[in-house]
Amino acid sequence: MWKPPEKIRYETAVARWPGAAEASGSLLFSRLDHKALSLESRTWVPAMVPWRATDEGFVTPANIEWYARFARGRPGAIVLEATGIRDVPSGPLLRIGHERFIPGLAKIVEAVRDASGGTSRLYIQIIDFLNIRRRPPPEKFFQRFLRITDRHRDALGAREWPEADVRAALAALPDERLREVLTAREYDELAQGFRERVTDTHLGHIAELPEVLPGLFAAAALRAREAGFDGIELHYAHAYTMASFLSATNTRGDGYGGSLENRLKLPLDVYKAVRAAAGEDFAIGCRFLADECIEGGNGVNEAGQIGVALAGAGMDLISLSRGGKFDDAKQPKVGEAAYPYTGRSGYECMPGHISDSFGPFGRNIAASAAVRAAIRAAGLATPVVAAGGMHGFDQAEAVLAAGKADIIGFARQALADPDWFAKVQGGNGAAVRLCEYTNYCEGLDQKHKTVTCQLWDRTALDAPDATLTADGKRRLVAPAWKPGNDRSDKTG
Numbered sequence: 001m002w003k004p005p006e007k008i009r010y011e012t013a014v015a016r017w018p019g020a021a022e023a024s025g026s027l028l029f030s031r032l033d034h035k036a037l038s039l040e041s042r043t044w045v046p047a048m049v050p051w052r053a054t055d056e057g058f059v060t061p062a063n064i065e066w067y068a069r070f071a072r073g074r075p076g077a078i079v080l081e082a083t084g085i086r087d088v089p090s091g092p093l094l095r096i097g098h099e100r101f102i103p104g105l106a107k108i109v110e111a112v113r114d115a116s117g118g119t120s121r122l123y124i125q126i127i128d129f130l131n132i133r134r135r136p137p138p139e140k141f142f143q144r145f146l147r148i149t150d151r152h153r154d155a156l157g158a159r160e161w162p163e164a165d166v167r168a169a170l171a172a173l174p175d176e177r178l179r180e181v182l183t184a185r186e187y188d189e190l191a192q193g194f195r196e197r198v199t200d201t202h203l204g205h206i207a208e209l210p211e212v213l214p215g216l217f218a219a220a221a222l223r224a225r226e227a228g229f230d231g232i233e234l235h236y237a238h239a240y241t242m243a244s245f246l247s248a249t250n251t252r253g254d255g256y257g258g259s260l261e262n263r264l265k266l267p268l269d270v271y272k273a274v275r276a277a278a279g280e281d282f283a284i285g286c287r288f289l290a291d292e293c294i295e296g297g298n299g300v301n302e303a304g305q306i307g308v309a310l311a312g313a314g315m316d317l318i319s320l321s322r323g324g325k326f327d328d329a330k331q332p333k334v335g336e337a338a339y340p341y342t343g344r345s346g347y348e349c350m351p352g353h354i355s356d357s358f359g360p361f362g363r364n365i366a367a368s369a370a371v372r373a374a375i376r377a378a379g380l381a382t383p384v385v386a387a388g389g390m391h392g393f394d395q396a397e398a399v400l401a402a403g404k405a406d407i408i409g410f411a412r413q414a415l416a417d418p419d420w421f422a423k424v425q426g427g428n429g430a431a432v433r434l435c436e437y438t439n440y441c442e443g444l445d446q447k448h449k450t451v452t453c454q455l456w457d458r459t460a461l462d463a464p465d466a467t468l469t470a471d472g473k474r475r476l477v478a479p480a481w482k483p484g485n486d487r488s489d490k491t492g
């Protein structure tokens with residue numbers, strides 16, 4: 001992953017934890033009711049893909065155990081990982097593109113209800129994404145993938161050459177010449193691998209996204225409702241289809257790109273279709289970017305306008321993330337696919353402990369506060385979730401007290417210690433295992449390996465309740481914790 005050049009090392013530390021009475025009277029542990037959203041506390045576990053589904057996208061016992069483990073810590077809400085809305089193979093990512101996925105998802109709902117004693121609400125993040133391929137070996141790119149055009153022939157003075165000779169000549173060119181001879185897109189496909197964009201309207205299935213997606217999202221939302229979820233989070237963030245429609249880089253010429261009004265059209269159409277299908281009493285929110293953190297992308301001003309439009313349309317919730325784009329992703333190795341969390345925008349999404357003078361904690365709070373302020377200035381009360389490096393009680397409480405957010409998301413901190421919520425609320429904050437923001441978990445995610453946390457995945461492997469990865473080397477969920485039993489937290 002990209003790191004800020006300053007390379008300043010940060011250690012996570014918390015100066016003070018509240019007693020039980022203070023925690024219970026806090027904003028963080030106070031209820032929030034807004035339209036179909038009803039939370040017992042303002043704590044939130046944002047979506048995290050743990051790579052535990054089957055290759056066909058079905059729920060596994062490991063998925064159920066993963067969410068039950070978060071639920072035992074009793075956060076106000078958990079968002080189930082990004083789950084695909086289409087009925088197409090997509091590797092070990094959960095899917096909700098057909099009725100056959102409902103029974104498995106319903107088991108997670110049931111497990112979360114049981115494990116949290118009904119405290120934690122469960123939402124599901126639903127996603128659409130476009131095709132991406134691995135970076136090809138250059139010889140294969142020139143022999144098979146590149147479509148030879150007059151541009152190539154003219155650059156080589158090779159109008160009359162047989163195509164095979166043109167391909168061979170191109171393959172022999174040095175990099176600086178290739179940058180001139182190939183179009184920017186062709187060079188990108190060589191260097192990064194082929195990746196569809198929402199602007200590829202010459203491809204029929206991309207041109208028709210605005211017609212197809214509202215129905216696909218609406219059908220997925222209905223299935224989520226049937227499975228028993230409390231609501232859905234539309235994934236409008238990071239590097240995926242809906243975020244790409246919202247992005248300032250979207251230049252589609254069919255009325256769904258260009259101006260912000262046009263870029264908002266599909267996200268609003270999707271929301272309206274989902275609402276019509278799932279009803280007013282089902283919580284429908286979305287996650288989008290408070291700042292895309294890429295050149296030419298949406299900044300916080302556009303994000304404020306997007307927030308006003310989405311909240312104004314009737315969303316029950318706005319969750320804000322940051323960065324995580326393909327546009328500045330690092331070059332993958334040959335045979336691997338580009339990954340949207342490897343460049344600067346990726347760092348902004350999941351900031352690590354080696355950072356710049358700002359540091360990794362609360363990096364998205366100022367932008368989230370600005371988006372929330374725009375929503376409030378428009379007279380809308382829609383709750384806003386802020387996340388990114390949040391780990392301390394005072395830190396979270398200060399954000400809420402200052403009106404910078406309404407709900408605090410703890411993603412990696414909840415992975416490091418799923419009992420954070422129960423511990424802090426019960427006055428046992430000193431027993432919290434603090435996330436070190438090393439991004440070991442993120443490294444596993446990038447390799448599509450079972451995600452665990454380095455602070456607990458090698459402890460007490462032989463405990464009777466420990467379930468392990470296929471190679472037997474890591475436990476799949478954090479060891480159990482009971483109040484007054486802080487040793488077991490550290491040793492299993």
Ligand SMILES: Cc1cc2nc3c(=O)[nH]c(=O)nc-3n(C[C@H](O)[C@H](O)[C@H](O)COP(=O)(O)O)c2cc1C
Pocket residue numbers: 046047048049050081082125237287321349350351387388389390409410411412413441442445451
């Ligand atoms: C392993 C892993 C998987 C993630 N998967 C998702 C995802 O499916 N959807 C999403 O919106 N964000 C995803 N994220 C981003 C987190 O939700 C969160 O925005 C980010 O980690 C920053 O918050 P934090 O500092 O509290 O971890 C993932 C993060 C991690 C570490």
Ligand code: SF4
Pocket residue numbers: 412413415416434435436437438439440441442452453454455
């Ligand atoms: S591996 Fe654990 S400690 Fe490291 S960033 Fe992930 S959750 Fe935090």
